[in-house]
Amino acid sequence: MKITFPHMGNLYIALKAVFEDLQVEVVTPPPCSKKTLALGTQYAPELMCVPFKLTVGNYIESIEKGADTLFMWGGCDVCRIGFYNTLQKDILKDLGYDIEMICVESLNTPQKIRKFFKQLCEVANTTHSFALIALFIKGIQLVFRLDELEELMIHARPREIHAGSVDILQASFEKEIRTTHGYKETYSLIDTYKKKIQKIEINPTKEVLQIGIVGEIYTVVEPFINFELVKKLGNMGVDVHRSVTTGKFVREQLDFLPFMHSNKKNVHRAAHPYIEMDIGGHCRHTVGDTVLFGEKGFDGVVHLLPFTCMPEIVAQSILPTVEKDKNIPILKLVLDEMTGEAGYVTRLEAFVDLLWKRREYAQDEKMLSRN
Amino acid sequence: MSIKIGIPRALLYYEFYPLWITFFELLGAEVVISSRTNKQIVESGVQHTVDEACIPVKLFHGHVVDLRDKVDYIFVPRLRSICKGEYICPKFCGLPEMVRHSIKDLPTLIDITIDCIKSNRDLKNAVFAAGNFLTEDRDLITTAFQTAYIAYKEHKMILKKQLFPPFKRKKIMVLGHPYTLYDSYLNMDLLQKLEACDTSILTPEMLPKPVISHYAQNFDGQLYWSFAKKLIGTVLYLKDTKSVDGVIYISTFGCGVDSVVAHLVEKIIRRDTTLPFMLITLDEHTGEAGINTRIEAFIDMLKWRDSDENHISSHG
Numbered sequence: 136m137k138i139t140f141p142h143m144g145n146l147y148i149a150l151k152a153v154f155e156d157l158q159v160e161v162v163t164p165p166p167c168s169k170k171t172l173a174l175g176t177q178y179a180p181e182l183m184c185v186p187f188k189l190t191v192g193n194y195i196e197s198i199e200k201g202a203d204t205l206f207m208w209g210g211c212d213v214c215r216i217g218f219y220n221t222l223q224k225d226i227l228k229d230l231g232y233d234i235e236m237i238c239v240e241s242l243n244t245p246q247k248i249r250k251f252f253k254q255l256c257e258v259a260n261t262t263h264s265f266a267l268i269a270l271f272i273k274g275i276q277l278v279f280r281l282d283e284l285e286e287l288m289i290h291a292r293p294r295e296i297h298a299g300s301v302d303i304l305q306a307s308f309e310k311e312i313r314t315t316h317g318y319k320e321t322y323s324l325i326d327t328y329k330k331k332i333q334k335i336e337i338n339p340t341k342e343v344l345q346i347g348i349v350g351e352i353y354t355v356v357e358p359f360i361n362f363e364l365v366k367k368l369g370n371m372g373v374d375v376h377r378s379v380t381t382g383k384f385v386r387e388q389l390d391f392l393p394f395m396h397s398n399k400k401n402v403h404r405a406a407h408p409y410i411e412m413d414i415g416g417h418c419r420h421t422v423g424d425t426v427l428f429g430e431k432g433f434d435g436v437v438h439l440l441p442f443t444c445m446p447e448i449v450a451q452s453i454l455p456t457v458e459k460d461k462n463i464p465i466l467k468l469v470l471d472e473m474t475g476e477a478g479y480v481t482r483l484e485a486f487v488d489l490l491w492k493r494r495e496y497a498q499d500e501k502m503l504s505r506n
Numbered sequence: 507m508s509i510k511i512g513i514p515r516a517l518l519y520y521e522f523y524p525l526w527i528t529f530f531e532l533l534g535a536e537v538v539i540s541s542r543t544n545k546q547i548v549e550s551g552v553q554h555t556v557d558e559a560c561i562p563v564k565l566f567h568g569h570v571v572d573l574r575d576k577v578d579y580i581f582v583p584r585l586r587s588i589c590k591g592e593y594i595c596p597k598f599c600g601l602p603e604m605v606r607h608s609i610k611d612l613p614t615l616i617d618i619t620i621d622c623i624k625s626n627r628d629l630k631n632a633v634f635a636a637g638n639f640l641t642e643d644r645d646l647i648t649t650a651f652q653t654a655y656i657a658y659k660e661h662k663m664i665l666k667k668q669l670f671p672p673f674k675r676k677k678i679m680v681l682g683h684p685y686t687l688y689d690s691y692l693n694m695d696l697l698q699k700l701e702a703c704d705t706s707i708l709t710p711e712m713l714p715k716p717v718i719s720h721y722a723q724n725f726d727g728q729l730y731w732s733f734a735k736k737l738i739g740t741v742l743y744l745k746d747t748k749s750v751d752g753v754i755y756i757s758t759f760g761c762g763v764d765s766v767v768a769h770l771v772e773k774i775i776r777r778d779t780t781l782p783f784m785l786i787t788l789d790e791h792t793g794e795a796g797i798n799t800r801i802e803a804f805i806d807m808l809k810w811r812d813s814d815e816n817h818i819s820s821h822g
Contacts, residue, residue, distance in 0.1 A: 180769035182760065213586075213593045218734075218766045221727030225773065409607075412586070412619070414599035442558065445762040449600030451556045456607045469558060 137162050138258065139202035141190035144356030145285070146381050148312055149277035150206070152321040153270055157259040162202035163313070164193040167359035171196060176472050178226050184441040185360060185471045186353040187219055191226060198232050204258065208239040213415025214445050273318045275385055280325045282382030284308075285365075287332045289377075292369030293344075294337040302366065304331055341372075344490050347428035349378040349421045350439035351447050354470050356380055361439055361468075362476050364483070368437075371487050376433070378402075378424035379417055402427065409453050416446025422453050429461025434490040436463055437483075442471035464490065509640060511535045511616070512577035514569035515542065517562055517598065518585060520684040521711075525658035526581065529633075532650035533640040538577050540569040543691035547572055552790055554608050560760040561789050562685050563597050563604070565692065570605055574612060579639060581616045583632075587623040592732045595763055614639075665711050676705040676808050679744060681737055681771060682756035683763075684711060686788065693756055694794045696786070696801070700754075703805045708750060710740040717743060734767045741771045745778050752782040752808050759789035782807060 139162040140150050147163055154161045165171070167189055174195045175188030194205055205227075207220050220238040227234055237254045255267055292301045308328045315321045346368060354361055355377055368375050383397065390397040406423030413419055425436050438454060440447035451467060458465045466486045468479065511530045513519060519526070523539075530537050541547065543565055551568025573580055582605055585598045597604070602617035616639055618632045637647030678700055686693055687709055700707055710718070722729055722739030729735040744750060753775055757764040768785055775783045784804050786797065 180765055182765035183769075184762075184765075213596045213599065215762055215766060217728060217730055222766065222769070225770075229773075410600065410603050412584075412599070414586070415593070415596040418596065418600065440558075443560075443760045443762055443765065444558075445596040446600075448556060448558050448563075449597060449604055451558065452600075452604040453607045 136160065136204050136258065137202045138204045138206055139164055139194065139197035139200075140206040141193040142167050142357065142359075143353055144358070144381055145281050146278065146356075148281055148321060149274050152277055152315070152318045153274040154206075154258075155317045156270055156273070159258055162197045162200050164197040165200075167193065167357065171359075172472050178230065180222070182443060183222075184215060184444055186351075186357075186441055187215070187222070188472060189353075189357070189360065190219065191223060194223065194227060195230070198227070198234060203234055205234055205236045206239075207236060270318075275389070277318065277321060277325070278385055279382050280322065280329075282380050284325050284329050284332070285380070287329060289365060289369060289375050291332055291335050291337050292366070293372045293374050294339060294341050296336040296338055298370075300335050301332065301369070304328065304335070305366075344373045344435070344487065344494070345376065345431075345433040346373050346487075346490070347376045347378060347424065347433050347436045348439065349424045349428075349436055350450075351417055351421075351441055351444050352379045352381075352384055354439040354441055360441075360470055362474075362479055364437070364439070364468075367480065367483060368487070371484070373487060376428070378420060378428075405430070409457060410449075414446055414449055416444065418446035418450040421447060421450040422457060425454060425457050425463070425465065426461060429457065429463040433463060434494060435486065436465045437486070438465055438467045440467075440469055442469050464493070508534055508536045509579065510538050510577040511639075512538045512540065512573035512580045512613075514566055514573060514580065514582070515540045516566040516569045516689070517601075517685050518583075518594075520688040522658065524661040525654045527654075528657040529636070529650050529654035530581070530640070532653055533637055533646065535640055538573065540572040543568070543689050548691075548790055555604070556608070558760065559597065559604075560762075561692065561758045562683070562689075562761070563601075564790065565685075565689070566601070567605060567608060570609055570612070574609070577613060579614050579616050580612065581636075583636075584617055584619045586619065586621040587732075588620060589732050590622055590625060592730055592735060593623065594732055597762075662711075666714060676752070676805070677708060677750040678705050678808075679708045679740070679750040679753045680756060681710060681740065681753060683733055683758075683761075686756045686758055687711075692758075692788060693786075694792070694797055696754075696756065696797070699798070699801055700805070703801070705805060705808075710736050713740055713743065721746070731763050731767075733763050734770075737767050738770060738774075741774050744781070745774060748779065748781075750781065751811075752804065753784070754804065755783070755785045757785060757787045759787050782811075 137160045138154050140147065142164055151161050151163055171189055171192030175190070175192030178195070179188045179191050207223065220236060224236050237258065239251060252267060259267065288301050288305055295301055311324060312321065315324050348355055348364065356379070358366070365375050365377070386395055386397040387399045389395045390399060402420055402423035405426040406419045409422050409426070410419055421438065428436050438451065440451065454465050466482065468482070513523070513526055527537050547565065547568035550571040551564040551566070554567045554571060555564040570580055570582070582602050584602050585594050587593050602615055606612065606615065616636055618635045620632050621628055633651045634644065634647055637650065641647065680687060680697065680700070687697065690698065697707055718736055718739035721742035722735045724742055725738050729738060744753065755768050755771055757768045772783060772785060775781055782804065784800065786800065
């Protein structure tokens with residue numbers, strides 16, 4: 136059995152380590168590329184959202200490398216994600232691939248939890264669900280550590296003294312992580328790189344812009360589809376704050392556990408004047424986090440969404456009001472397979488320029504009023 | 507003078523209008539329905555909605571603008587779920603927010619929440635919440651709702667009587683959401699045009715609900731959208747009974763539900779049946795001439811099948 140999974144940011148590192156510890160052979164899909172997108176667009180329904188197209192592309196590329204078991208997270212949300220596995224199974228079957236699919240659906244009934252563990256036991260070839268729980272915790276640990284590593288990079292990038300030093304380290308981390316095996320090696324490599332990043336010479340007093348990124352999780356964390364937005368903004372001298380990351384998402388899903396704490400309640404409270412109930416997807420988070428970013432005095436917010444994403448369209452209608460109420464500029468970027476990089480970069484640069492000017496104006500005004 | 511309540515002629519109006527109108531009228535309100543969709547409504551809808559929204563949601567905004575200066579209240583229910591275990595669409599659920607943040611100078615919105623995802627116990631509260639805009643009398647609200655519900659059921663029965671008209675013509679199943687099928691401006695009189703071509707039409711609304719639910723159970727996968735269940739159940743019914751001669755799916759550009767359902771429907775029809783299938787995608791730019799040509803070609807093709815298609819195996 137060779138297992139594979141779709142990409143979503145750096146989640147593949149944690150999944151790979153966990154499955155390797157289960158003594159399962161893992162086929163990591165090649166990083167998302169134009170080819171992945173082309174494959175996905177070819178076989179996916181035309182008006183499907185872009186995360187679906189990329190995951191289909193990931194699967195096809197992995198199957199061609201020999202994978203025969205697919206791991207997918209789904210769940211029954213109000214949005215399309217609940218149909219992902221049904222459609223993927225159908226598409227891959229039509230292409231003539233003989234594969235098995237393990238889907239993590241929303242684990243809200245005992246039967247579903249039992250079924251999920253049974254499937255995992257089959258993969259792992261063990262009957263000890265206890266060992267699986269331990270491994271599950273290890274996986275979550277890795278997700279958290281990876282988030283921390285990324286936060287360190289995001290913090291260092293705009294403040295680095297030698298331009299490009301963070302990017303070089305990131306590239307070598309991504310290269311080395313391919314050769315690690317299992318939880319222990321992965322964990323220690325993340326640790327090593329955390330230390331390396333902390334050692335990068337930075338100018339802590341450098342004036343940087345504060346920009347928050349909100350929106351649909353896949354477009355926020357997957358660098359291919361957002362054209363490495365985090366890296367690009369960082370190199371333009373912007374401190375980036377992501378409202379959703381894989382780590383934060385896991386934390387929110389599991390915050391019924393006593394030792395897990397998330398910011399979910401705060402976000403919901405902030406969103407309450409604008410939207411009262413959960414309508415699905417990340418709509419409430421997009422609105423709530425924009426409000427919070429505005430209250431913290433950030434310079435701007437970038438809103439990312441895949442084209443035709445239903446929950447984000449609702450958020451998008453609400454955001455202009457938040458923009459006015461909290462006096463925070465918002466740049467909306469809609470992503471799909473047609474998005475061209477050059478136009479996108481121009482808009483980002485213009486947005487950053489505008490925010491610098493805005494800050495200058497604000498400071499000038501303060502000085503004038505003092506005189 | 508009685509209170510004027512405006513109901514936008516859009517989205518689930520086409521499903522529930524007998525219920526909503528009867529309910530508010532029994533409570534003593536004057537119900538004002540927005541004009542039939544016209545060019546002006548489309549334009550103001552497109553203008554007042556975010557670009558990425560689908561055309562039915564844009565039309566809803568247009569209808570709200572149409573009512574804005576004519577009424578005291580506008581009925582914009584937040585529909586999360588109308589059946590246990592099934593959602594509708596995130597955009598329906600965020601509709602009051604979308605309207606409120608996109609259109610200025612609105613009268614008060616009656617934005618009751620209808621959420622039957624776990625059970626329909628909360629429905630009663632929603633009914634009272636809606637009724638309280640007009641009266642405090644709970645008994646009156648209860649009777650009004652019961653009468654309105656009967657009116658709604660009767661309307662459903664009338665629809666079902668149209669099933670299988672006795673005269674012999676080509677039967678075409680037209681699939682789609684009620685608000686695309688019955689908004690004749692949006693679909694450019696498609697149903698009338700088909701009928702003019704000597705065909706009789708079947709829509710998912712004409713099939714009994716238990717039949718649809720029964721067939722929907724055969725689907726391999728979770729159908730958690732009411733519309734998905736209805737449309738896929740209908741198609742599985744067609745697959746088994748083969749009671750029509752052709753299938754037309756009317757979809758709207760950017761509809762999240764249709765992006766999945768239209769694909770599944772097409773797959774089922776192409777893989778398991780020999781029925782001709784046509785997908786028409788509508789948006790605010792659709793040109794009528796192109797649609798006419800496609801419909802005529804489709805009907806011609808159906809008729810040619812009778813005379814030209816031989817049923818003799820080509821293998822001898």
